[in-house]
Amino acid sequence: xxxxxxxxxxxxxxxxxxxxxxxxxxxxxxxxxxxxxxxxxxxxxxxxxxxxxxxxxxxxxxxxxxxxxxxxxxxxxxxxxxxxxxxxxxxxxxxxxxxxxxxxxxxxxxxxxxxxxxxxxxxxxxxxxxxxxxxxxxxxxxxxxxxxxxxxxxxxxxxxxxxxxxxxxxxxxxxxxxxxxx
Amino acid sequence: xxxxxxxxxxxxxxxxxxxxxxxxxxxxxxxxxxxxxxxxxxxxxxxxxxxxxxxxxxxxxxxxxxxxxxxxxxxxxxxxxxxxxxxxxxxxxxxxxxxxxxxxxxxxxxxxxxxxxxxxxxxxxxxxxxxxxxxxxxxxxxxxxxxxxxxxxxxxxxxxxxxxxxxxxxxxxxxxxxxxxxxxxxxxxxxxxxxxxxxxxxxxxxxxxxxxxxxxxxxxxxxxxxxxxxxxxxxxxxxxxxxxxxxxxxxxxxxxxxxxxxxxxxxxxxxxxxxxxxxxxxxxxxxxxxxxxxxxxxxxxxxxxxxxxxxxxxxxxxxxxxxxxx
Ligand SMILES: Cc1cc2nc3c(=O)[nH]c(=O)nc-3n(C[C@H](O)[C@H](O)[C@H](O)COP(=O)(O)OP(=O)(O)OC[C@H]3O[C@@H](n4cnc5c(N)ncnc54)[C@H](O)[C@@H]3O)c2cc1C
Ligand code: SF4
Ligand code: FES
Ligand code: FES
Numbered sequence: 137x138x139x140x141x142x143x144x145x146x147x148x149x150x151x152x153x154x155x156x157x158x159x160x161x162x163x164x165x166x167x168x169x170x171x172x173x174x175x176x177x178x179x180x181x182x183x184x185x186x187x188x189x190x191x192x193x194x195x196x197x198x199x200x201x202x203x204x205x206x207x208x209x210x211x212x213x214x215x216x217x218x219x220x221x222x223x224x225x226x227x228x229x230x231x232x233x234x235x236x237x238x239x240x241x242x243x244x245x246x247x248x249x250x251x252x253x254x255x256x257x258x259x260x261x262x263x264x265x266x267x268x269x270x271x272x273x274x275x276x277x278x279x280x281x282x283x284x285x286x287x288x289x290x291x292x293x294x295x296x297x298x299x300x301x302x303x304x305x306x307x308x309x310x311x312x313x314x315x316x317x318x
Numbered sequence: 319x320x321x322x323x324x325x326x327x328x329x330x331x332x333x334x335x336x337x338x339x340x341x342x343x344x345x346x347x348x349x350x351x352x353x354x355x356x357x358x359x360x361x362x363x364x365x366x367x368x369x370x371x372x373x374x375x376x377x378x379x380x381x382x383x384x385x386x387x388x389x390x391x392x393x394x395x396x397x398x399x400x401x402x403x404x405x406x407x408x409x410x411x412x413x414x415x416x417x418x419x420x421x422x423x424x425x426x427x428x429x430x431x432x433x434x435x436x437x438x439x440x441x442x443x444x445x446x447x448x449x450x451x452x453x454x455x456x457x458x459x460x461x462x463x464x465x466x467x468x469x470x471x472x473x474x475x476x477x478x479x480x481x482x483x484x485x486x487x488x489x490x491x492x493x494x495x496x497x498x499x500x501x502x503x504x505x506x507x508x509x510x511x512x513x514x515x516x517x518x519x520x521x522x523x524x525x526x527x528x529x530x531x532x533x534x535x536x537x538x539x540x541x542x543x544x545x546x547x548x549x550x551x552x553x554x555x556x557x558x559x560x561x562x563x564x565x566x567x568x569x570x571x572x573x574x575x576x577x578x579x580x581x582x583x584x585x586x587x588x589x590x591x592x593x594x595x596x597x598x599x600x601x602x603x604x605x606x607x608x609x610x611x612x613x614x615x616x617x618x619x620x621x622x623x624x625x626x627x628x629x630x631x632x633x634x635x636x637x638x639x640x641x642x643x644x
Binding site (some may be wrong): 167168169170171174187190191192193195198204205206207210211212214215258276277279280281 | 319320321322323324325326327329352353354357358361362372374399422423424425426428429549550551
């Protein structure tokens with residue numbers, strides 16, 4: 137929904153903040169009652185962060201703030217002043233995908249893909265904190281992200297494979313993971 | 319997009335500044351901590367403060383001091399994740415960390431605070447809906463309307479006390495400090511809650527919760543059991559917090575049994591406590607205490623699951639709690 141307002145009034149109502157977004161300092165102006173999700177998508181044109189329930193009930197809007205995964209639909213843009221925010225757009229480095237992005241793609245952990253940005257960022261923080269999580273620890277860490285397509289198993293497998301590779305192991309997915317059980 | 323209504327946002331750095339801002343804002347002001355309760359409510363227009371005052375940058379409200387010997391003081395602006403991971407809480411008051419771990423999801427626990435949890439708005443299927451939905455049923459007594467859809471002849475609102483840490487704090491005998499420009503006071507957790515879904519707190523809106531005090535442990539043991547549909551996300555539709563203090567020979571010196579999620583306020587079941595105190599914990603006493611709790615639980619048809627089943631579940635949940643303490 138686009139509302140056209142006279143310039144002068146628009147300016148008066150806007151808040152200006154500066155924060156670090158995906159490693160770069162950005163300055164942005166927005167209506168002060170906007171959520172971080174709205175600021176990212178509408179004022180910074182970063183639409184990788186998805187909006188689902190917008191009430192804290194699905195996790196698709198998750199981003200990292202100062203390294204911790206939070207729900208951007210329930211955070212105020214204004215509270216980001218001076219913080220470090222990572223969105224899915226900042227996950228690949230120098231054109232090189234994050235190991236989680238590789239395994240999500242290879243193992244079918246993304247089907248429609250709507251939940252993927254939230255899962256990837258939440259899993260990234262888990263692996264930074266715990267490089268060798270058990271299946272239960274992965275399940276717990278990702279329990280605030282809903283996926284309506286994959287049934288979660290493929291997501292857990294992708295996190296396990298990425299974790300192994302990030303530990304320096306030469307891990308390949310088990311045959312059944314790619315081809316199914318005979 | 320479900321958008322927040324317009325409001326003015328203030329971020330004080332000191333408690334004195336925060337309560338002054340609230341006094342200036344008047345009845346249209348509200349405090350916010352993690353926002354995981356207030357912002358969804360604002361998006362659904364259940365709560366529409368004109369001024370929102372954040373308590374997250376109040377350094378004075380972000381520390382934990384003391385231990386099991388002295389009792390501890392918990393700052394209400396501490397996130398639930400930090401409560402779950404705090405070494406002193408895990409060592410000396412593990413039930414607090416255990417109950418916090420059962421709240422919602424890891425993502426929400428990174429945002430939500432312990433103070434916000436203790437002051438969580440009461441919940442009801444007819445209230446926790448967006449504006450258009452509520453308008454469709456011509457609203458209800460808790461917001462914008464004048465009838466209760468759960469109990470239409472009832473003069474009061476039955477929205478449910480739904481925070482997991484509330485029964486735990488009542489069971490532990492916690493006290494909280496409330497501060498306003500008019501002064502400060504200490505209130506017991508038990509005395510903080512009011513059995514009315516609308517005025518669910520014995521706290522004025524301008525009072526800021528600044529400290530949560532837990533008494534010394536003195537060998538007391540505690541557990542919390544939660545009933546909900548899914549293993550994550552869901553609010554409790556029954557919560558049982560139990561504490562037990564026993565003499566060397568096993569005689570119960572003190573017991574507390576608190577039910578959450580089945581009324582507008584936590585219910586302390588003194589009848590059940592009376593059955594246990596002065597005796598050894600045998601199967602018969604435990605079953606009698608569970609029966610007393612069952613009789614006291616009075617869920618209505620305004621949350622997930624059938625209300626009769628929630629009431630029936632009070633028995634096995636109290637039994638499980640007592641068995642774990644035995
Ligand atoms: C999807 C979802 C699932 C949830 N599941 C659970 C669950 O399973 N169990 C559970 O217990 N909760 C649950 N919650 C509710 C909520 O996330 C938690 O209770 C959380 O702890 C609230 O803390 P907060 O800091 O975010 O509160 P806020 O939203 O910031 O505040 C809550 C209330 O307390 C007031 N307040 C906050 N701090 C102070 C203060 N210091 N002084 C005075 N007033 C203050 C606010 O004005 C507001 O009325 C859930 C929420 C969502 C959205
Ligand atoms: S219990 Fe009744 S008055 Fe209270 S929120 Fe529900 S429908 Fe409304
Ligand atoms: S969009 Fe934020 S949790 Fe669903
Ligand atoms: S891949 Fe479609 S919701 Fe997860």
